[in-house]
Amino acid sequence: MKDKKGLFRMSRAAVIAAGFILLVKAMAMAEGAVEAAAPAVADGHRVMIAYAAMGAVGLSCMTSGYALAKIGSAALGAMSEKPELGGRALIFLGMAEGIAIYGLIIAIMLINKM
Numbered sequence: 001m002k003d004k005k006g007l008f009r010m011s012r013a014a015v016i017a018a019g020f021i022l023l024v025k026a027m028a029m030a031e032g033a034v035e036a037a038a039p040a041v042a043d044g045h046r047v048m049i050a051y052a053a054m055g056a057v058g059l060s061c062m063t064s065g066y067a068l069a070k071i072g073s074a075a076l077g078a079m080s081e082k083p084e085l086g087g088r089a090l091i092f093l094g095m096a097e098g099i100a101i102y103g104l105i106i107a108i109m110l111i112n113k114m
Contacts, residue, residue, distance in 0.1 A: 026054050049114050053107035060103020067096035 030050035075089030 023054075023058070027051070030054055046114055049110050053110040056103045056106040056110065058103075060106075061100045064096055064098075064100035064103075067099060068093060071096050 030047070030053075071089070071092050075085070075092065078085045079089060
């Protein structure tokens with residue numbers, strides 16, 4: 001049992017490290033994209049808008065993933081006892097996936113503002 005917990009801790013640390021690396025790369029790419037675009041908004045505000053769009057997508061995807069994990073495990077447990085609950089489970093999974101879509105819509109609106 002200890003081997004599984006150690007592997008889980010290691011994989012969690014790897015996911016956090018990979019997320020941090022992607023965050024730094026995205027910030028560098030956003031800053032480069034902001035510098036290349038025509039200045040419709042003041043430079044400092046353009047960077048903040050890019051960070052806000054990045055945060056909107058990142059946080060909404062992380063919360064959507066968390067919700068999908070919790071709802072999915074509960075749905076599988078319920079379907080093991082009553083298979084007819086599969087349709088309801090799909091509805092709840094779709095609602096949790098909507099969180100990520102809303103974050104993407106907000107990011108697109110912010111990028112269009114630049």
